[in-house]
Amino acid sequence: MxxxxxxxxxxxxxxxxxxxxxxxxxxxxxxxxxxxxxxxxxxxxxxxxxxxxxxxxxxxxxxxxxxxxxxxxxxxxxxVAPADLSPLALRLRLTQLVRHLLTAQPDVSPPSAAFDLAGTLLTLLEEIQEEGMDPQALETLDVRHLSEHWNRSLAFLRIVADWSARGAGRTPMAxxxxxxxxxxxxxxxxxxxxxxxxxxxxxxxxxxxxxxxxxxxxxxxxxxxxxxxxxxxxxxxxxxxxxxxxxxxxxxxxxxxxxxxxxxxxxxxxxxxxxxxxAAPTRNRLVSLALRPAPATDAWREEGPDLSDLSDACEGVTLLAAPTPGAEAMAIALGLRAALADGKRAALITPDRTLSRQVAAQLDRWGIEPDDSAGRPLQQSAPGRLLLTSAALLGRRPEAEALTLLLSHPLTRADDRIDHLRHARALEVELLREGPCPFPDRAAVAQWVADPDTSGQADAWTDWLCDLLDRLGAAPAMAPLASHLDTHLAVIEHLSGDAIWQGEAGRSARAVVEGLRAAAPEGGDGAIGALEYTRILQALLSAEEVRETYAPHPDVMIWGALEARARTADLVILGGLTDGVWPDQPAADPWLNRAMRAACGLRLPERSTGLSAHDFQQAVAGPEVWLSRATRDAEADLVPSRWVNRIEGLLGGLGGQAAEALSQMRARGDRWLRLAGTTDQPDTLLPPAPRPGPVVPASAQPKRLSVTAIEMLIRDPYAIYARHVLGLRALGPLRQTPDARLRGTVVHTAMERFAGSKTDALDPGASARLRNILEATLEQEAPWPATRRLWLGKFDRILDDLLTAEATRRSLGRPILLEERGRWQVPGLDFALTAEADRMDDRGVAVAIYDYKTGKPPTPKQQALFAKQLLLEAIMVEEGAFGTIGKRAVDEVAYLQVGSTYAEQRVQIDADVLAATRAGLRDLIEGYRAGRPFVARLMPEALTYASDFDQLSRRGEWDDTQRATTIRVGQ
CATH class of the missing domain: 3.40.50.300 (P-loop containing nucleotide triphosphate hydrolases)
Structure with a gap:
């Protein structure tokens, strides 16, 4: 029986x-x-x-x-008749209701959150049915004393409850x-x-x-x-x-x-x-007393002295308090590896998926692949990432960074991977980074293909890429859910074919997509944004888990908290024992607060805490147990789990044998932390690198530099060495933003077009013409609408002052040279100086040299020591380096500040200044020809200065106060 x-x-x-x-x-x-x-x-x-x-x-x-x-x-x-609707179909129906709420009350939440809110609403409706709550209980709730949010929430819930009772169909819970x-x-x-x-x-x-x-x-x-x-x-x-x-x-x-x-x-x-x-009866008694319901301290005083064999109860317990989550993961990995070496079965139990992934990564250094019962979220698998990355590009202009991620995905053109990667790499380096091209499209790709200086060529791959860009650009920003899904799947077919649906993760992804396709009609015919479609897809993928491991180690396991009910191991490590993880914070309910739930007879938030506590009590009762936590994360100190706090408080308060047992538990944890701290330390420490000062043979030194590179040669010679001797250059960023460099380019281009558009005195329409030119230039060079408006507004503030000064300049001469390149072979030196002059005005016998600056022009002291650009241009003019104007005298040199304010910074120029500049240039070049070292950061403009080659020079191992070490290269 x-x-x-x-x-x-x-x-x-x-x-x-x-x-x-x-x-x-x-x-x-x-x-x-x-x-x-x-x-x-x-x-x-x-x-x-x-x-x-x-x-x-x-x-x-x-x-x-x-x-x-x-x-x-x-x-x-x-x-029993089956349900009329799948859970997803019901959630999509609820999404329509929530979307109506958000339309009527837009201050509640953004429309893109409708699907997420519908998920919480579905959970609430399932709980109402599970607990057998009478919907009439919502009518009797008195929330007049609560905030307006709960009043609106209750009114909406009454509508939903009525809809659920009359028109929701047969739900899965029913x-x-x-x-x-x-x-x-x-x-x-x-x-x-x-x-x-x-x-x-x-x-x-x-x-x-x-x-x-x-x-x-x-x-x-x-x-x-x-x-x-x-x-x-x-x-x-x-x-x-x-x-x-x-x-x-x-x-x-x-x-x-x-x-x-x-x-x-x-x-x-x-x-x-x-x-x-x-396994440990004495520990069961200890934990039972430690977790006693409040007031616990009274029970501790009365029953604590009766606890016997505390040393036996605590003998198999290790208390580990790591300084960081990374140190905790390393110590846990060491413990799992040591248990495996001793022939034990070991398991990490934690609800913290970040910690479990860190531990798995640390175990990988020894070739140990744990048996992770939870697997990983489908959205982190290769098919899941491709689905989400491509979905994020629908209905918007593809950005360079996002397109690169899409092209580099391992499932993109999996049938022609090597050739695809070769083309994609060339596209990234030559167009997206060096272009720069923040928003690539068919026209940009065609221009890249037509450029003889690039490796792009018109072939099947570029046709495929242009078709991809067209598909992404043509995707509607607003469309019904089913239409978004069809468009997306067409893009996926173009990207990957059937490769995305292969393997365990691919099959799971296909099941999610097919489920969404079947339920999509329940989302209604109304148009939703591409962002909302992406959020729906992400929510569905993140809710699924997939196990792609085919040969995990059978004796090293990672379990969730529920596993403590069904399984045990020789060594059990309870990781992530911090408040907010064990126990987790109850999920916020946007529809009913705690008092409203209690009045309706629904489950209270404390229920989840009690279930977690039960999982903890079972897991801590194993033969050998670690209680592990981190004391601090990247942002703040962490609070220990309340259960660990209670165990430590009880043992510490009892004193004597109990306090000694607690001390030994901590000592065992400290030992593992010390081992973890030495894991990544090398056997021998190499001395820090010196501040480099390479000496380059004259034959290998640059034979040509621009006037702007001369300042770099004075301030940071090592950068010239890296760029012009080693031939290195920093690639442009993939995530391109409207920075100061782009603003300078826009202003230079606009001023060049304006100065070349009219040679007579300024007319009354000059203001409108200049503004139109700048607006057209912004449209062409800065594809960010908000940035264009911001920069145009700043330019409007200085427009009158700029035109007044321009009228004065035009009364003295006319522009004769705009953005023209010049070259001057320095006599007696195997060295040429080059320049691209912004603007030169004809003053009859002489010329005036102007340089536009969107930032602050160099001060007179900076001009005297470093900023030699315009003085060197003046010398080049006198030497006839600019072929269109021949040899001319220079009577004015000035910086024109076209930024938040308009200002002019004139440079002192006379025969003595130019002679000193000539001599300084010769001394500078001859000094390096004679063996002067190219010292890293010789005279940086500011302490915050960062060079593209700081990593190459290993800055950080040395600082600016150290003397440079001469290093002979190229011998």
Whole structure:
């Protein structure tokens, strides 16, 4: 006879215990008796673990194993009508309702959040059906004293509840409820004579409680509770549940206490199912007291001194408090590796997926691939990333960075990968970075192909790329959900063909896409934005997990918190024990606050904390346990988990043997942290690199420099060495922004066009003409609408001052040279000076030289020491370096500041200044020809100066106060 409530204490391998107890009760029965047993568990993982436990016990027939959440599987086929809608279809219907709300009340949330809000609303409706809440309870809620948000939320919920009752169709939760009702009715009329056992459930949901009641009423119905605390005194146990059924819901034993109270039974009426002994009984007593419901300190004072064998209870516990999450991951990886070397099975249990990925990455250095039960989110798999990356480009101009990510994805043109990568790399370097081309399109690609200085060529690949850009650009910004999906799948077909749907992740991605296609009509015919479509797709992909590991190590595992109920290992590491992770912060409910939920009889936020506490109590009861956490992350100090705080507080407060045990627990953790700290340290430390000053043979030095490079040669000679001797240059950024360099280009181009558009005195239409020129230049050079408006507004403020000064300049002469290149071979030196002059005006015999600056012009002191650009241009003019004007005298040199304000900075010029500049240039070049070192950051303009070649010079290992070390190169 198998009937009644049973339990297993914390620290027992629950799956093994269930199998052992069932075998013992069926001992002496024929083999087919096991096949007549129905075993109901709460998760598929528990079912898999039970099958493995049966297999370990030798050949046997298996019982029928099902899930408590699928009562329809216990009924004859067709006994209950299926749901009219899938969960996704229902969520899309709710999305339409939420979108109407956001349209009527736009201050609630942006329209793109409609699908996310519909997800929380669907969860609430499912909970209402699960808990059997009467929708009329919403009508009786009094929220007049609450904020306007809750009043509006309640009004909307009343509409949704009415819609759900009348027009939502048969929902999945309704079908499940009907199946449970039909199953219980069938059992009531004809109770099964074969055993029905529920194992591992904590009865945290109303349907499960109904099923448990039905099973316990059967002739051979049994329920096995996991992790029942038998060490808590009866008085404390009884205090867990209030007469109204509420109570200490955040306590790990609350669900068990509530279930026993509902059955009018005590723990004495709930015997052990298997009789297996816990791994650490003394630790169970310690943890039970530490987690005692408030006021806990009173119980600690009374019962703490009675705890015995504390050294035995704490002997297998390691308390690890790492300074950073990275150090915690490294120490955990070392512990897992050491356990493996000792022949132990080890598991990391944590709800923190970031920590688990860090630990897996650290294990990879030793070639250990853990068996991660959770896998990884589908959105992080290769098919998921391709779907999301391409979806983000729909309905908008593709940006250079996003296009590069798309082209470099491993599934893009997987059938022609090598040739594709060669073309994509050339496109990135030559067009997207060096162009620069922030928003590539067909015209930009055609220009790149036509440029003889690039490697681009018109072929099948560039045709494919242009078709891709056209498809992305033609995607509608607003369209129905089904239309967005069709457009997106056409892009995916063009990008990857069938390669994206291969493998486990590909099949999962296809299932998500097909599910969305089937449910898309429920999203309505109304147009949604491309951003909202992307958010819908991301939400669906992130909700799915995929396991792509084919050969993980069988003895190194990473489990979620639920795994502590079904599995155990020789070493269990509880990682990420910080508040907000263990326990997690309850998810915010945008529809009902805590008081409103309590008034409606719905589940309270403390429920999730209690379930996490129960998982912790079971996991900490293993034979060898680590309690691991980080004390600080990148932003702030972290608060230890409340359960760790309680254990440390109890042991520290007891003093004596308990305090010594706590000290030893911490010492064991510190040892692993010290080992982790030495893992990445090299055996020998190399001395820091010196400040480099390479000496270059004269034959290898640059034979030509521009006038702007002369200032760089004075300030940072090493940059000239790297650029002109080694031939290195920094690639432009992929994420291009409207920076100062682009603004300078725009102003230079506009002023060149304006100065060359009219040679007579300025007319009354000059202001409008100059502004139109600048606006057209911005349209051509700066493809950012907001930036164009901002820069145009700044230019408007200086327009009058600029034209007044321009009129004065035009009265003295006319522009004769605009953006023209010049070259001067310095006599007696194998060296040429080049320049591209912004503007020169004809003053008759002489010329005036002007240079536009959008930033601050150099000060007189800077001009005297470093900024030699315009003085060198003046020398070049006198030497006839600019062929269109011949040899001319120079009577004015000035910087024209065309920025937030207009100003002019004239440069002192006379025969002595030019002679000194000539001599300085000769001395500078001859000094390097004679062996002067090209010192890194010789005279930087500011401490914050950053060179493109700081990494090459290994700056950071040296600073600007150190003397340079001469390094002879090129010998």
């Amino acid at each position: 198998i009937r009644g409530l049973f339990h297993e204490p914390p620290g027992v391998d629950f799956s093994r215990a269930v199998v052992a107890g069932l075998r013992a009760r069926l001992s002496g029965h024929p083999p087919e008796a096991m096949a007549r047993v129905t075993l109901l568990v709460n998760t598929n993982r528990m079912a898999d673990r039970l099958r493995a436990a049966f297999a370990q016990g030798g050949p046997t027939l298996l019982p029928r194993i099902g899930l408590v959440s699928q009562p329809a599987a216990l009924l004859p086929p067709g006994a 079908a499940q409820t009907d199946a449970l009702t039909a199953l219980l009715a069938q059992w009531s009329e004809a109770p099964p004579t074969d055993p029905v056992v529920i194992a591992g459930s904590t009865a945290s949901r109303a349907p499960t409680r109904r099923l448990i009641d039905g099973v316990l009423a059967l002739p051979q119905g049994a329920v096995i509770l996991p992790g029942l605390d038998g060490d808590m005194p009866d008085a404390a146990w009884d205090s867990l549940v209030d007469p109204d059924g509420q109570g200490a819901q955040d306590h790990p034993q609350f669900r068990h206490a509530a279930l026993l109270a509902a059955q009018s039974q005590t723990r004495a009426d709930c015997p052990s199912w298997s009789g297996l002994r816990p």
